Amino acid sequence: MGVAAAKALEKAAEIKALQGRGRRGQVEKNSKIFISGAGVAGLTAALWLAKAGFRPTVVERAPSVRADGFLISLSHDAYHSAEALGLMPALQERRIGITRSSYHDPSGRCLLALDYEDLFRGLDILQLTRDDLEAVLFEAAREVADIRCGLRAVEMAQRSDGVDVTFSDGRSEAFDAVIGADGLHSGVRELSFPPEKIRRHRLGLCVAAARLPNFIGLAQKFETHMETNRYLALFTTREGGLGGVFVWASEEETVPPPESRAAKLQEAFRGTSDFVKSIVDHCPKNGGIYMDSLSQIEMPSWHEGRVAVVGDAAHCLTLFSGRGAAAAFNGATQLVKALIDLPPEAAFQRYEAAIRPVISKIQPATRSAARWYVPRSRHRECFRNNAMRFLPNAVFQAYFRGKYSKA
Numbered sequence: 001m002g003v004a005a006a007k008a009l010e011k012a013a014e015i016k017a018l019q020g021r022g023r024r025g026q027v028e029k030n031s032k033i034f035i036s037g038a039g040v041a042g043l044t045a046a047l048w049l050a051k052a053g054f055r056p057t058v059v060e061r062a063p064s065v066r067a068d069g070f071l072i073s074l075s076h077d078a079y080h081s082a083e084a085l086g087l088m089p090a091l092q093e094r095r096i097g098i099t100r101s102s103y104h105d106p107s108g109r110c111l112l113a114l115d116y117e118d119l120f121r122g123l124d125i126l127q128l129t130r131d132d133l134e135a136v137l138f139e140a141a142r143e144v145a146d147i148r149c150g151l152r153a154v155e156m157a158q159r160s161d162g163v164d165v166t167f168s169d170g171r172s173e174a175f176d177a178v179i180g181a182d183g184l185h186s187g188v189r190e191l192s193f194p195p196e197k198i199r200r201h202r203l204g205l206c207v208a209a210a211r212l213p214n215f216i217g218l219a220q221k222f223e224t225h226m227e228t229n230r231y232l233a234l235f236t237t238r239e240g241g242l243g244g245v246f247v248w249a250s251e252e253e254t255v256p257p258p259e260s261r262a263a264k265l266q267e268a269f270r271g272t273s274d275f276v277k278s279i280v281d282h283c284p285k286n287g288g289i290y291m292d293s294l295s296q297i298e299m300p301s302w303h304e305g306r307v308a309v310v311g312d313a314a315h316c317l318t319l320f321s322g323r324g325a326a327a328a329f330n331g332a333t334q335l336v337k338a339l340i341d342l343p344p345e346a347a348f349q350r351y352e353a354a355i356r357p358v359i360s361k362i363q364p365a366t367r368s369a370a371r372w373y374v375p376r377s378r379h380r381e382c383f384r385n386n387a388m389r390f391l392p393n394a395v396f397q398a399y400f401r402g403k404y405s406k407a
């Protein structure tokens with residue numbers, strides 16, 4: 001039996017045990033769970049709760065499940081959890097099929113090329129776009145959870161034995177515990193945690209993501225173009241289109257309205273190479289561009305009474321970690337496993353003890369990665385470019401393999 005199959009069996013046994021405990025042990029205490037946010041973390045939490053016999057309430061602010069289509073990777077623990085949830089066939093169908101990547105300087109010269117077959121050999125890893133991952137999670141969760149879109153929590157009052165939640169439609173409901181899985185701009189975090197316990201570590205960068213026609217004929221490839229203060233990653237979508245992720249140095253925190261984002265992107269990439277300019281010129285003009293500033297969230301504790309935050313709401317690793325989606329998946333899995341076993345506060349402590357050591361390492365490493373990918377001076381850019389050109393390929397292979405073979 002292969003390692004992956006053995007792990008899947010182990011997970012299946014764990015699920016059975018969880019189901020048993022869910023029906024007997026804590027079911028009275030934690031049976032009514034409210035999840036804010038139907039993203040990766042929220043839907044994963046809902047699926048694990050449903051496996052254990054609960055029917056959670058999931059509230060999503062957007063009118064439907066969001067569809068930002070950038071590339072994400074599920075590897076290691078997140079991959080095995082997805083397997084144990086029975087999602088792998090549907091996820092595999094949507095795998096993006098990228099086979100290689102390359103990194104380029106402003107003149108278009110290739111600094112580093114990696115072959116994904118070599119790079120990921122023997123690793124459990126799946127690359128797909130976030131909208132595809134969310135669609136698979138949503139499809140599985142909508143039968144087993146009460147999912148309400150176009151709604152958000154506006155007030156939360158904790159009692160000793162529960163939380164009273166008031167929603168944006170004016171209705172109130174009592175829950176045993178609340179999971180804040182509502183991303184970087186989490187509403188649950190703002191409503192439940194003292195402001196002095198929330199630190200937003202700004203990276204001084206803004207990000208945009210868009211889909212555009214594949215006018216450059218990029219095939220099954222991830223291609224990065226880097227210059228001082230600016231970065232562009234391009235990838236081929238499953239349908240053969242083009243996805244673009246743009247990052248630029250900026251201290252701005254206000255995100256322009258959708259109709260102004262194409263102009264903002266033009267302004268941010270003024271004076272770039274002809275190639276990058278042509279990509280920017282092909283971005284949609286009538287909305288359809290995701291845009292935000294890049295921040296990590298730092299909190300001394302991820303739980304307050306009967307409320308816990310998970311995924312980006314708790315720590316937001318940002319795209320330069322390459323592991324934000326996997327961390328959201330893992331965090332939700334650990335949180336729910338604990339919640340089925342224990343009363344909320346003890347469960348939240350166990351979840352945090354399991355996840356925090358990993359996140360504490362990834363957050364600073366990601367800040368270094370951001371400085372590497374988006375150098376702030378010509379001097380640093382030259383140093384980085386020379387390292388990428390002249391260090392042996394094996395150094396970079398070892399870096400990426402190390403990253404994707406850990407929890």
Ligand SMILES: Cc1cc2nc3c(=O)[nH]c(=O)nc-3n(C[C@H](O)[C@H](O)[C@H](O)COP(=O)(O)OP(=O)(O)OC[C@H]3O[C@@H](n4cnc5c(N)ncnc54)[C@H](O)[C@@H]3O)c2cc1C
Pocket residue numbers: 036037038039040041042059060061062066070071072073130151152153181182183184185186187188207208209245310311312313316317318319321322323324325326328
């Ligand atoms: C451009 C870009 C590229 C990225 N690239 C990668 C990558 O290559 N690899 C990787 O692993 N990760 C990547 N990430 C990060 C990854 O997408 C996130 O870490 C991951 O989606 C976090 O999942 P989450 O469920 O915690 O939060 P989200 O996915 O942000 O989901 C939160 C959900 O909550 C909803 N919501 C927000 N506020 C409320 C509210 N008040 N009430 C109810 N619902 C609410 C939102 O609409 C959303 O559906 C990237 C992110 C960006 C922006």
